[in-house]
Amino acid sequence: MSTLGTVFRVTLFGESHGPGVGAVVEGIPAGLKIDLEAMRHELKRRRPGQSKLTTQRKEEDEPEFLAGLMHGVATGAPVTIFIRNTDVDSRPYEATKDLPRPGHADFTAWAKWGGARDHRGGGPFSARTTAPLVAAGSIARQMLGRVRIAAHVVEIAGIGVPHEIPFDLIAGAEGHPTRCADAKTAELMEHAITRARSEGDSVGGIVECRAQGLPAGWGGPGADGLESELARALMAIPATRGVEFGAGFRAARMNPRGCRSWPALPSSRRVRWPASRTP
Amino acid sequence: MSTLGTVFRVTLFGESHGPGVGAVVEGIPAGLKIDLEAMRHELKRRRPGQSKLTTQRKEEDEPEFLAGLMHGVATGAPVTIFIRNTDVDSRPYEATKDLPRPGHADFTAWAKWGGARDHRGGGPFSARTTAPLVAAGSIARQMLGRVRIAAHVVEIAGIGVPHEIPFDLIAGAEGHPTRCADAKTAELMEHAITRARSEGDSVGGIVECRAQGLPAGWGGPGADGLESELARALMAIPATRGVEFGAGFRAARMNPRGCRSWPALPSSRRVRWPASRTP
């Protein structure tokens, strides 16, 4: 479907209502014992149907390793992960085969591939394709070692987290079905989601992701920048409408005089520069 | 420096204070007469030092074609464009060689490449590397034919355009030094910039870019999506902090009940779906 990365390289494939979704993952160091429990845990977090707040489709999402492992250990060769579609009922999509859904890639797929496209549940454009991305990401996280990564939902339906949340709280945000680390905001979000659902509607949201311990110096000039690569990957998640880094769009609203109109960045985001260095 | 695209492919190189900046552009159809005047026009728009509002560096930015053209016509082979650095004075950067500037890639470059890095004006991370990107984009625009693309500044220092601007006005926004298509807002922006400059500061902004006549069906699943590729390319522009498409981050604030909290998208952005089609 598409390939991400150069040295660590992920090629995605699969559709929502075909046999399954998967990824070929290259660049995993030989000898790495894949933490299958961690991968299952991440896949479970991704999986819809876990609470009354999300899509109701239920699947086991058990990763099957088609290549690259021996006794659960990466051999150095490409690792192919396959996740079968098990809870598939394509009949509802027959009625709307020629009726593209707004906000989906249905029309794009029709314009691109015509009647041959897989129209069932969005086919290769389905959000289900994030499952192999999560599986590959789980391996990447193992490879990243001491880099800590955590994400939580900071805004849903206009209801935002009022203050910055410490990293450790974010890392533990899985307790609440909204995945918002602030309990009080999470409750308000839940109400908004429930109300929208009762009205046959859905809501949008914003996810904040933080990485701690990332070594300086990753990426390169131009489109090899870490932010360029991340933006491409993040926009590959269906329904994503935007990506920002650091101050993001708020940079356009910072007051020239000491950023008065915008609170200073919290200390955890400040970077301390070395005063000088003779290489 | 980095490569963008697959069939139309742009490989960037060059630094701010070296001999120059350039691009190898592959995938230009043989026989295309390069519109040099259009390229010069775009390069001139990009060039700093044109008004009292922007950086004061002055360069001619005349594109030199090192390969791929014969009598000004693309031969089918890769076209290499080179833009020499002419107004280069690297001395000011010697004093701060080991003092990374906040908000720049100086520290990243130092962490990555150590003392061998080109520290002069950000080296390969300089905004000057957008010059070959603009030159390549000028060719891309020629290839796009009837697709119209226009951009203008919609927000600077918190001062935003209050209403949507028609495409034709945006396309003509070059009259004002701020490149904002709304005259009244442009004036306020200018004051904010001037004030910030007088205080030894600078301001951020948001650019809106629109394409008209883009055929449906471009891009592919996953990270091959048009938005994924554009996000990667846009984040390659130094200092860019975020990218959004369509409703963007505002999607998270749309009220479930008829989008009350946010005005309906203007008609020009609405897509009319075909009721049905038997391909």
Next chain:
Amino acid sequence: MSTLGTVFRVTLFGESHGPGVGAVVEGIPAGLKIDLEAMRHELKRRRPGQSKLTTQRKEEDEPEFLAGLMHGVATGAPVTIFIRNTDVDSRPYEATKDLPRPGHADFTAWAKWGGARDHRGGGPFSARTTAPLVAAGSIARQMLGRVRIAAHVVEIAGIGVPHEIPFDLIAGAEGHPTRCADAKTAELMEHAITRARSEGDSVGGIVECRAQGLPAGWGGPGADGLESELARALMAIPATRGVEFGAGFRAARMNPRGCRSWPALPSSRRVRWPASRTP
């Protein structure tokens, strides 16, 4: 494992003694009905164990389509083919786990990946990885339409076909177990193979492949040349030691005076040039 091609792109994965071997094939036009019988036919041709002359491993090599097809028709999305390993007995390889076989990639794999490598039957370096290559090639052949491609064995153990064989005879060379289109030579080859086998040895050979109806103008300058791409792909077939095109190495022996020491190329290989053309 590795990716071939740009617009039509094949990413290989899998090992000889793991779950199976496969390929992600991108760039298949939406609407192409995959000729499954043709693919099975090609896979059957590749399969060892068909005669007393080749390796004795027996497998069904039934291609399983994990993605990209709907009702047997390409949807436009990546097509993933998986061929399970069924006749796998890895026990014989345990005894020689640390004893690299000459003429194999065993030592290379050990040097590269150490003890984590998949040592069973060569792992990802096994000739079995040609199965997905054949499956992908079968689709490519369908896409090539009127281009006819045929190959036969022209030399084994120093026994060579004494004269050029017409294309149609080559295309029908599958009758003999040696795949040599010349019956008399094939018989001699068979004796040589049988004798070598009886002595616990094996022999080498040369395959000639011809394409008829290939449109002029494919490929590009430098390493984008058709011969460059083909050479890379052909050298990916395990045990291949060389590739030549046209006159090949014999070009070094052609007598300057009318190529006396080497017979003129047969007419079928001569290219008739247009006397002139005003494009």
Next chain:
Amino acid sequence: MSTLGTVFRVTLFGESHGPGVGAVVEGIPAGLKIDLEAMRHELKRRRPGQSKLTTQRKEEDEPEFLAGLMHGVATGAPVTIFIRNTDVDSRPYEATKDLPRPGHADFTAWAKWGGARDHRGGGPFSARTTAPLVAAGSIARQMLGRVRIAAHVVEIAGIGVPHEIPFDLIAGAEGHPTRCADAKTAELMEHAITRARSEGDSVGGIVECRAQGLPAGWGGPGADGLESELARALMAIPATRGVEFGAGFRAARMNPRGCRSWPALPSSRRVRWPASRTP
């Protein structure tokens, strides 16, 4: 024109009769002082017009560094090398603009790009494009460190070197205009070349290249194999008709019984396997 490699990546551009030929070289470690004298030496070796035996075009082939160096040291950013065409006289090619030369890419270029192609001296298909390849190779050789690489001509016009030449003699083969390390054979070759030239003809040859000290374990499965990558690169050299590794095509003639019909490989090519190893 084309890109070779993944981590060390070379993108070629340029034509024989345009402004020049060049390469963007990525992956050079920051801090590497480019050995300009070594590069000039290699470029001089490649350059035609040095003896009465080769093409008579004379050019300085002085590499100009457009990017990636500071004070002659690699900064980590892409290094762009440009070699200007100086001894260009395109007039002779006007008469044969529409008359493709046999054995050249003229017809291919015409079929691909029509009248817009650069017909002058083969344009981007000219052997002159090997100049930036040599320049990039000179940097690669520096990066390879203790790996020794040497090549010499082993056959011209059917006149072959009768025995294997020691590595050190090959490395010093530049003394003779034919670049053949065996003095007696070189003399015979020279006569053959001179005779062919006097008859308005040219001759073919075979080059043997050896690498000493190459670490085991480079490359990967399938088309990532070192031989696959090298074959692609070598076939990018215009006029190359074939590539072989190790025993090459002779493997098809080896006698099953102890390789009687072919002398055993010299000891320098034998690889000693470790008897056993517990990683």
